[in-house]
Amino acid sequence: MTWGPAHTARSAIAAPILSDSFAGDGSSSGSAGRFADSERCDTMAMTSDLAVNLLDTFPGRMLIDWWGEWRALHPEFSSAGQSAASIDTEDYSGRVAMVLHMYLYGGDFQDVIDLDTSDPDIVEMSEAVAAALSSPSRETLLSPQSHHGNLTEFRTLSVANRHRPSALPDGAFWTATKFACGNDAWLLHGEHDAERSPLRYDVHFDPARARIARVDSAPAWEALLKAHPREREGTVFPDWPSIAQEWDAVHVSLSGLLCAEPLISQVPYTGEDPSGYTHCQSGPYVGVAEWAVPSTAWLRPSAHMRVEPTAPAGGQAIDDR
Numbered sequence: 001m002t003w004g005p006a007h008t009a010r011s012a013i014a015a016p017i018l019s020d021s022f023a024g025d026g027s028s029s030g031s032a033g034r035f036a037d038s039e040r041c042d043t044m045a046m047t048s049d050l051a052v053n054l055l056d057t058f059p060g061r062m063l064i065d066w067w068g069e070w071r072a073l074h075p076e077f078s079s080a081g082q083s084a085a086s087i088d089t090e091d092y093s094g095r096v097a098m099v100l101h102m103y104l105y106g107g108d109f110q111d112v113i114d115l116d117t118s119d120p121d122i123v124e125m126s127e128a129v130a131a132a133l134s135s136p137s138r139e140t141l142l143s144p145q146s147h148h149g150n151l152t153e154f155r156t157l158s159v160a161n162r163h164r165p166s167a168l169p170d171g172a173f174w175t176a177t178k179f180a181c182g183n184d185a186w187l188l189h190g191e192h193d194a195e196r197s198p199l200r201y202d203v204h205f206d207p208a209r210a211r212i213a214r215v216d217s218a219p220a221w222e223a224l225l226k227a228h229p230r231e232r233e234g235t236v237f238p239d240w241p242s243i244a245q246e247w248d249a250v251h252v253s254l255s256g257l258l259c260a261e262p263l264i265s266q267v268p269y270t271g272e273d274p275s276g277y278t279h280c281q282s283g284p285y286v287g288v289a290e291w292a293v294p295s296t297a298w299l300r301p302s303a304h305m306r307v308e309p310t311a312p313a314g315g316q317a318i319d320d321r
Contacts, residue, residue: 050130053218053259055122058269058276059289060258061112062099064126071125080121084128089138089254090179090188093293096257097189100289103261103276113269133255140253140294141214144202145175146184146310151201154307159244159299165230165237167286169250172240172297175203185293200310203298210302211248214256215288221260224250225285237286244299251296252288261287 054060067084077083087095102108116122132138147154153173160170176185215221227246230239243250252260262283269279280287 048127048130050134050217050255050259051123051126053255053263054126054130055115055117056263056265057218057259057261057287058109058112058264058279059096059099059103059261060126061115061117061264062102062109063096063258064122064129065112065115066095066099067129068121068125080124080128081131084125084132085135088180089140089177090181090183092133092138092254093140093177093179093185094188096254097185097293100257100292104280104289105275105277107274109276109279110269110274113264130255133253133258138254140177140185141207141212141251141296142177143207144178144204145296146178146186147173147175147201147203147307148186149199151307154298154301157298157300159240161230161240165232165235165286167238167288167290169238169240169243169297169299172299175296175298177294178202185295189293201307202310204306204308205302206304209304211246212296212302213243213247213250215250215252215260216256217259218261218263218285220256221288222285234284235282235286236284240299248300248302249296249298252291252294254294257288257291257294261289 054064067080071077071080071083074083077086117126153171157173158171162168162170178184179188213220213224215224224243225236225238228239228242230237238250262279262285267279267283269276272278276289280289
């Protein structure tokens with residue numbers, strides 16, 4: 001398949017190798033892991049681990065499909081790599097958030113169920129997006145990050161599991177990736193409104209010294225859940241109090257949002273739910289789609305962590321705590 005105008009919309013770090021439980025037989029020596037299905041093995045043999053991961057989740061496929069259509073409308077880019085590298089982290093964050101929303105609450109993901117992942121154009125685009133997301137310029141675990149609202153959670157951090165097992169902790173202190181323009185991932189996605197939620201803080205920390213579990217891929221998420229499992233109806237969820245004993249925080253990056261989801265090769269869509277929410281909550285491990293944007297859940301204060309009010313544009317910060 002070659003993308004073009006007629007192909008209408010179907011409305012970090014180097015990723016570790018996909019493990020057996022998340023993606024079949026995932027052994028590898030620099031190439032993609034082996035798969036039980038020989039046809040799938042032939043399809044994926046030429047791709048990197050992260051590119052394989054992208055093509056084996058619904059959010060990943062939706063983003064790759066969109067990129068192919070976008071590239072067809074922009075002939076000024078001579079290669080998939082050029083087009084994938086042409087937008088910044090802020091734009092990637094907005095697009096990923098939109099894809100996740102459509103996956104969880106819309107039916108658009110059904111249009112990529114039969115996406116031909118052996119098509120050279122799709123493989124090339126997946127490789128290009130994987131390379132762009134792995135670039136240091138797409139780093140999302142940067143200091144400072146943004147926190148909206150009061151500081152109650154920060155002062156009295158007491159993380160618990162939600163009554164119904166969830167990929168989200170209860171009682172965490174949340175921060176989101178900030179962008180060069182001054183916006184953060186929540187403002188960009190619309191989860192917070194600068195006028196309705198005026199309290200905004202910059203949270204400074206040392207990413208190299210804080211104990212932060214990074215989720216950049218399916219295997220990274222699987223490893224965290226294997227170490228701190230909470231099972232419900234055959235699906236493993238994170239045990240957040242247990243995680244808090246080992247880690248200061250958990251950060252989910254752009255590639256993590258796309259890849260740490262139930263793998264299509266393991267959890268085919270059954271059609272019982274017209275949206276993807278049920279799919280995200282099924283399989284061996286729950287997906288992270290509800291995180292929505294690149295963000296960090298702080299489970300306990302990190303040494304040398306500093307919180308200060310965000311200075312308004314062109315003005316001085318006012319401490320409203």
